[in-house]
Amino acid sequence: MISRTLTIVVVAAGANVTAVAQTPAPDSARVISLGEVIVSASRTPELRAAVPQQIEVLSARTIRLLNPATTADALQQSGWVYVQKSQLGGGSPVLRGFEANKVLLVVDGVRLNNAIFRGGHLQNVLGIDANVLGRIEVLSGAGAVPYGSDALGGVISVYTKPPLLADSGSTTPRVHTSNLLRYASAAHEKTLHTDVSLGWRRVASLTSVTVTDFDDLRKGNRDYRSYPGFGEKPFYVRRFGLRDSVLVNPDPNVQRDSGYGQMDVLQKLLFRPVAHQQHLLNLQYSTTTDVPRYDRLQALRNGLPRFAEWNYGPQRRLMASYQYQYTRPKRLFDALRLTPAVQRLDESRLVRDFRRDVRQENREQVRVLSANLDLNKSLGRHELRYGAEVTHNRVRSTGTGVNVRTGVQQDIATRYPNGATYATTGLYAAHRWQLTPALTLSDGLRLSTVRLRGDFDPRFFNTTATRIRQSSASLDGNLGLVAQLPAGFRASGLVATAFRNPNVDDASKTFEQNNGTLIIPNAGLKPERLRTAEVELSKTVENRLQVAITGFYTQLRNALVVQPFAAPDGGSTITFNGQTYTTVASTNTGRARIYGFSARALAEFGAGFSAQGSISYTKGRDLTRAVPLDHIPPLYGRGAVSYRRRSLTAEASVLFNGRKWVGEFSPSGEDNLDQATPVGSLGWYTLNLRTEYRLTPRWAVQAAVENILDQSYRQFASGISAPGRNVVLALRFDR
Template sequence: MKHLLPALLELFAGPECPAEQFSPDSSKVIGLSEVVVSANRTLETKRDIPQQIDVLTARRIRLQNPATIADALQNSGWVFVQKSQHGGGSPVMRGFEANKVLLVVDGVRLNNAIYRAGHLQNILSVDANALERVEILNGAGAVMYGSDALGGVISLYTKQPRLADSTGFAARTTNLLRYATAAREKTAHTDFSLGWKRWATFTSITATDFDDLRKGRHGIDAYPGFGEVKQYVERQNGKDVVVANDEVNRQKFTGYRQLDVVQKLLFQPKTGQRHLLNLQLSTTSDVPRFDRLQTYRNGALRYAEWDYGPQKRLFGSYQLELTRRRGLFDVLRLTPAVQAVEESRLVRDFGKDVRQENTEKVRVLSANLDLFKNIGRHELRYGAELTHNRVRSIGEGVNVVTGAVTPIVTRYPNGSTYATQGLYAAHRWEITDRLILSDGLRYSRVQVNAEFDPRFFDTQYRQVDQSSASLDGNVGLVALLPAGLRLSGLVATGFRNPNVDDINKTFEQNNGTLIVPNPGLKPERVVNYEVELSETVQDRLLVSLTGFYTTLRDALVVRPFTTPDGKTTTTYNGQTYATVATVNTGKARIRGVAARAQLALPAHLRLDGTLTYTQGRDRVADVPLDHISPLYGRAALTYQQAKLTAEGSVLFNGRKRVHEYSPSGEDNLPQATPVGALGWYTLNLRTSYQLTRSWAVQAGLENILDTNYRVFASGISGAGRNFFLAVRFER
């Protein structure tokens, strides 16, 4: 154990070793011997970690052939995913969603100052075709990651450049062309790596074009016409016109386009020293907000336009990695990074000539320092993290006829800042060969500053200066019992400081209320308890059952709100709204179970199953919490022999009755049936055949029964019967 982790780290980081060499093909190996990174920011075996971790490998993503990474997460059966539009995908983990789930790309956090509490689509800015692996760390992760990791951490690792071997030069390439029928999707992807003895590059480019998504035709007999799009709005001869949809199962205005680019440059002047430059760009066309475009008021369509403007993410990081035994560390990794994020909302009511355009630009500077030291049976990981967010918020009213532009209220105070600082230390002690203790501690500090424009806000909202600190820890124990049994337990705390979106947002909600700023918010805090029992027969069987219980204090929820001057209504953009705001509720709790099963069968078959059940409640108001997903899971049977891989699967969700919905409106009850979200399942078949050493063809039929279904809290129906065909060339 003394030299194992540093050696594995060199294997993982070293470009001469592809990911598949240290991460065995999940279709062949069953057990807990897989190596993961996210739990403690260094390589370690899943078996030694007391926290539940799921791993989505590049091989599994390849077989799924997903359109987006959100689809890959949903199809895994491990993560619940909500969608309000086709260009959406908001992961939910253990009853937490959006800004309570931390997204990390190549070791750098994506969550920024304006990640909201409702539903997010930011994970779509990471290209599934460029990924080497995804690690899903369930439960509070504050010690290693600080604020926001309440429900868990989704760590996405993009492919790495690879140095050449003794031949002096190596070139590799992967190319994909894909077409899918449900959204008439067209995807083209290429990536290539060039490697020399000291230098290597990696380039990835993916372009995708989605048309309007077709929903399923069958399965909701009790509510005929559910999800059908009978009308939509067009602009004709300078006027808004309601048009009858002659293809009611085609969800009008759901198509969009996306471009993703990754460029990496690696320099390794000598063994034990690596320099990596990592550049990423993701951008989209306008993305129509489908659920809003199908919103009716007084029996008529309310909006003529409701689009997210192009979602842009520009990411740049440099990483210095030193791997050698020293007094203070065996491995050091320093990662400064910069991100420029832009998003916008383009909204125009039916019959109106003025389009409200709200644009947000966020610049994020960050730096991570991570160190590892091995001392006998003890492993020490420690480091620091700094981030600084600056928000530029712009509001304009644009007359679509004359082109005249006038200022309107901004979504956030322009020039708001959000900054964090953190110091952490984590320790692992291999007490015996069968007993492993893990513990850690982190000190975090967060500052939020904002100044409101007096043209649009009363003086009570003029300025916010907030600062908070948090001390978080965890302790876990793993016992490796005889006969392949493993028992683990963990207690971990976490927190999420209110960000610019929580404190300062002004926004009209879909239920007709207006959310207004609340400068008096405090951080929400959790304590997570979990225990897992598993049985492993190496390369044959893995069965695990995880129980978790999370308590929340000062949980952030949306509730009716009385402003400091005693008002319960607010006039906004010429209309009067009932006022709501994000507030702290005293106590809440979430509990649930998660089961995993993998079984190797004769005749080259493998059976996989997942099941997750969650329940949550605000214990002060005695109402259900929002974002609590119904029972969900997946079962799959996979055949792999020689050149052929085939998988049949069923993906399913339980129902969510009306009385189980949160009163906050975040669960989108108006988008469900009169009795709530119905249970559903889809049958799916995917195949891959290796024609030659370089050429492969893949095909699949998803939602074979053409089921009409809508995922809980979603504003768009799932894809109907979807046939996809893909051709791959790799060398």
């Protein structure tokens, strides 16, 4: 039975739930994937074969071969996740037509989504170091039962490497180190990474440091035939003395003012006093230099640049979590995990109009306190998983106008109400019943509550709504069935509900959009509600072939969409920071629908050769307004042929996207039609080659050529062109 099998897996891993969750099993080239243990579906380890929901796993070995510069690049290069970029220091994952604050990011069991995760496009996934990843699990579809609010499109659950204890009979410490030196030509990326694990019988430590520097990104040289020069950067702005000047870019393929730098630090301390108890301290810190908002720096007004400066200030993420695990069976549970955490996120926007002296500096600081309790219990053919979650977000938002000529400062409108709070609670229970050896039933319920509080500064908001007060509750559930059919076939089905409560960003943000409109607060927002169904059919020929196709249909009520909204005085325009704007706001539309399919295939040919492929298609529409829904990517996918033999690993792959015509873009502005060609977003493909060769058991070299044909293209909804031909060279040392 599945529950007993899983118990054996956990015990065999040393009664260590974290070890199961964070240490990927040896990555065999054979096509055996349904027997692996996953965590993202119910927050506790379970066999993938019993899960009715679509889950893809990006293993440590696959990530190593992809050798991505960022975690966003790892997701995109997998072919399973669509990723939007507004700047080089960007990367906004899209799952089943949902993006940003409608996709939940989880790192080592702690949610990253916070009170100011916005609904447009996010770059927060970049704060997770791609060079210390142990595993990524991508759960597509509603994840409300285990995770609560925000998991509408799915959950991207990231697990970093664990500290490694010494063997029980060892008298010497266990030492493991992994080191990387990498260069990539498209942005002259230079990366230095080192991590060291020191392990004794009961105590282990992992220390990791990564430093990366990106120069300005070069796009491809082979333009679209119908739109030569699309994506070129003909100018850039520099300040000489007291005046901004427009300079000619000597190489328009180089996207000037896109480069940035980043540093990531991780420290883990593991203490296992006895086999069934474990304490883990997890400290993570990530910071960047200023990150230029490239799409804004291309904007023109009256034939001149709109902005002289538009930077995200240094984005810092600090997380400290403690995880206690107990795995000796008791009356109420077989395994228990408690994870309290504290996070602090600092971000800012530094904006100065062309030939204006005042730089508008909006700074946000979010402190997040959270705690998760997860338990599981096996009772014969039944397995119960249950737990609780609480979070509390507090937002500090300030606005300062700085005269770059005189240094004089003055208060300006804040992006959010200063001191706003956002708090959630949740109780969940999920049940799995092995009806027969071939049938597994899954069900679950979660009760969630959310509370939002904020007070507007009357100096900057001329409105009778001086504060925002929201409270909501939601009861969500799922029901799924998995059938192991004859001849290697497997069928599964799932129906589920989910919700997403408006956060501080949705309800109280003031922000200028690319299209010249101003988003203003809307205190009357309601939670988004979702109902979804999915079915999957797969076929497995052991050690040779696995194919699967998944279809889904989603109904969304009270969907949040940016659309025209009356200004505080009842008109349609407002003067803000000296400019006149048409006012818009996040509002609840009546109904929307999203549907689509994805297909995956893995094949093992023998003699070291294998192949894999994936394709995804999504369609979405706002039914109330009869217009396309935003954030819906075009057809996309990946195909690859791999070779692994002794010391050599090689892979040839193709990444591709279909086109999206102008009529398929949402009128909300979130799809960035102004950054596309006159007919919309054009299709593209890239050819790529990656290799790794082990010189010795400890030394390895990697080489890759991405976008071999040097295609010039820009992904749907993105504001920066993708890299041109990119030569990647890396040297690795592992011990």
